[in-house]
Amino acid sequence: MIKVQDLRKIFKVHRKKPGFAASVKSLIRRDWIDKVAVTGSTFEVNEGEIVGLIGANGAGKTTLVKMLSGIIHPTSGKAEVLGHVPWKREDAFRRQIALIMGQKAQLWWDLPGADCFELLREIYQIPPEQYRKTLDKLTEMLQIGEEMNIQLRRLSLGERMKMELIAALLHSPRVVYLDEPTIGLDITTQRAVRDFLLDYRQKNAPAMILTSHYMEDIERLCERIIIIREGEIVYDGSLDRVMREYAPYKQLRLNVHRDSANPLDAASLEMMGKVVECDPGSLCLRVDRDKVPEVAAELLRKYSVIDLSIEDPEIGDTIERIMAGKANEAL
Amino acid sequence: MSPSLFFHLVLVEAKKLMSYRVDFWITMVVALVVNLVILWALWEAIFAESGKELIGGWDLNGILAYGVMVFLTGRIVRGGDLQMTVATDIYDGALSRYLLYPRHYPFIKYAQQVGNILPDLFQSLMMGLVAIPLLGISTTADVTPMSLLMAIPSILVAHLLFFLMSLTPQYIAFWADNVWSLSVMLRFVTMLLGGAMLPLTLFPESIQVGLHWLPFSYLFEFPTLVALGKIDLITWFEGICYCLLWSLLIGLLSIPVWRRGDLRYTGVGI
Numbered sequence: 001m002i003k004v005q006d007l008r009k010i011f012k013v014h015r016k017k018p019g020f021a022a023s024v025k026s027l028i029r030r031d032w033i034d035k036v037a038v039t040g041s042t043f044e045v046n047e048g049e050i051v052g053l054i055g056a057n058g059a060g061k062t063t064l065v066k067m068l069s070g071i072i073h074p075t076s077g078k079a080e081v082l083g084h085v086p087w088k089r090e091d092a093f094r095r096q097i098a099l100i101m102g103q104k105a106q107l108w109w110d111l112p113g114a115d116c117f118e119l120l121r122e123i124y125q126i127p128p129e130q131y132r133k134t135l136d137k138l139t140e141m142l143q144i145g146e147e148m149n150i151q152l153r154r155l156s157l158g159e160r161m162k163m164e165l166i167a168a169l170l171h172s173p174r175v176v177y178l179d180e181p182t183i184g185l186d187i188t189t190q191r192a193v194r195d196f197l198l199d200y201r202q203k204n205a206p207a208m209i210l211t212s213h214y215m216e217d218i219e220r221l222c223e224r225i226i227i228i229r230e231g232e233i234v235y236d237g238s239l240d241r242v243m244r245e246y247a248p249y250k251q252l253r254l255n256v257h258r259d260s261a262n263p264l265d266a267a268s269l270e271m272m273g274k275v276v277e278c279d280p281g282s283l284c285l286r287v288d289r290d291k292v293p294e295v296a297a298e299l300l301r302k303y304s305v306i307d308l309s310i311e312d313p314e315i316g317d318t319i320e321r322i323m324a325g326k327a328n329e330a331l
Numbered sequence: 332m333s334p335s336l337f338f339h340l341v342l343v344e345a346k347k348l349m350s351y352r353v354d355f356w357i358t359m360v361v362a363l364v365v366n367l368v369i370l371w372a373l374w375e376a377i378f379a380e381s382g383k384e385l386i387g388g389w390d391l392n393g394i395l396a397y398g399v400m401v402f403l404t405g406r407i408v409r410g411g412d413l414q415m416t417v418a419t420d421i422y423d424g425a426l427s428r429y430l431l432y433p434r435h436y437p438f439i440k441y442a443q444q445v446g447n448i449l450p451d452l453f454q455s456l457m458m459g460l461v462a463i464p465l466l467g468i469s470t471t472a473d474v475t476p477m478s479l480l481m482a483i484p485s486i487l488v489a490h491l492l493f494f495l496m497s498l499t500p501q502y503i504a505f506w507a508d509n510v511w512s513l514s515v516m517l518r519f520v521t522m523l524l525g526g527a528m529l530p531l532t533l534f535p536e537s538i539q540v541g542l543h544w545l546p547f548s549y550l551f552e553f554p555t556l557v558a559l560g561k562i563d564l565i566t567w568f569e570g571i572c573y574c575l576l577w578s579l580l581i582g583l584l585s586i587p588v589w590r591r592g593d594l595r596y597t598g599v600g601i
Contacts, residue, residue, distance in 0.1 A: 106428040123433070125333070
């Protein structure tokens with residue numbers, strides 16, 4: 001559904017030194033620099049797939065989404081979405097896509113949701129019956145009722161985001177871009193939005209690209225992630241694989257009887273893995289994934305264990321390391 | 332664009348403007364009172380000082396009628412003074428949402444501009460009902476039902492021309508983020524050369540000849556003269572055709588500017 005090949009975007013950015021003199025100088029002569037936002041991205045997204053686009057601020061996620069939705073033109077490269085070149089903006093293409101931007105309201109603030117949706121029905125030429133059915137379904141899923149007739153600017157952030165979701169999905173798009181859809185929302189609303197998106201995916205199977213800084217969004221919604229660092233894709237694969245490749249260890253946490261004849265000793269434990277914390281009564285040990293059963297058995301055999309737990313490292317920490325370009329550094 | 336979408340956009344825009352009731356009434360009352368007082372004081376003084384019965388082919392009541400009528404029609408032609416919306420859309424990235432819709436951006440904007448004139452139309456009608464009876468009888472202007480009827484299409488084509496004339500300069504926001512000064516300049520030039528400040532017959536002869544070949548006079552002076560019964564049927568028809576021709580030319584000019592500018596659009600931020 002989405003095919004991207006060597007897509008690049010370079011912005012020309014005006015650079016100005018601080019101070020009044022520099023401001024005066026910039027009236028006459030300006031310095032421009034090339035800012036590489038996206039460099040040579042290549043990937044594909046299939047029907048029914050939700051792909052998480054992850055990266056630090058300014059990594060190029062939103063630029064990529066803007067190119068794929070046809071808002072901006074790339075500097076070079078190719079992209080095809082539903083068989084169309086996005087930035088040609090053919091009507092047939094625009095009727096089948098939607099973009100939700102968590103940081104930017106796209107509806108008309110001075111109007112109630114009901115009026116906005118009616119207008120969108122006209123813009124997308126949705127047949128009245130289909131419009132009524134889709135609207136009823138979406139409002140029910142998002143539990144929006146009386147808010148439909150209240151001016152948007154008088155609604156809470158969460159309610160407005162629900163309205164944005166309805167607006168974006170009214171025309172049943174086959175490709176949906178979600179740019180930080182849960183930003184600024186409270187935990188309950190975040191959860192409601194995630195549940196809604198999963199439900200929508202199950203019923204309609206659109207291709208979705210999601211950017212978010214919340215790991216919970218990524219973990220709940222995406223089976224596959226693309227990590228971007230300084231405009232470049234540094235990882236494209238499943239969430240499971242990122243853990244196997246970039247965090248090939250687990251953490252064993254152990255509590256033992258403090259009065260045991262055989263107390264915990266960091267030096268002897270280094271043979272089994274990397275000691276993260278160790279005191280006479282507790283231990284945190286980082287062990288290669290394939291050695292976990294063996295090390296756990298050894299610990300149980302050797303010490304008077306009260307409690308043993310085996311944990312995966314935080315996925316967020318792992319991704320953060322990849323984003324920072326430190327994935328291969330010693331853990 | 333389908334007619335139903337066009338009317339929907341028009342109504343939505345009108346509803347939006349009328350949702351601010353206080354602003355709606357204050358704009359109307361203040362604008363009317365201020366303009367009537369300035370008009371009367373200014374021309375009363377000019378006629379008294381000059382001692383003439385006619386200036387530029389107008390008597391005092393005639394020129395006051397021109398002032399009131401150009402004020403009322405000008406509000407509709409300018410469409411709620413929203414000629415900066417396109418530049419603002421480009422500047423703050425609101426253009427992005429319109430680019431996602433399967434509709435042409437300028438058409439959506441035009442429908443919105445037409446929506447903007449509905450409150451102005453309503454206000455102008457109400458202000459006209461108050462102001463016109465206050466005008467004295469003039470030998471140089473004659474408002475009749477026929478002249479008012481002929482003024483309606485003249486105002487509509489003038490509105491289209493004004494929209495297109497302000498569209499292309501706003502596209503410059505693709506290159507220079509802030510085009511506020513350009514917009515102010517354009518507004519001043521169109522108002523002055525279009526006859527919104529004073530009738531063009533008061534300009535020197537050579538300038539009047541030059542203005543004849545430019546589109547400005549069709550914006551404000553032409554519909555006003557039509558409403559005041561100073562344009563015969565053939566000249567009226569020619570005027571409408573010239574206005575449409577200028578609209579077409581300026582509309583065509585806007586296409587390459589849009590295409591070049593669109594390549595530079597960033598949607599704000601990276």
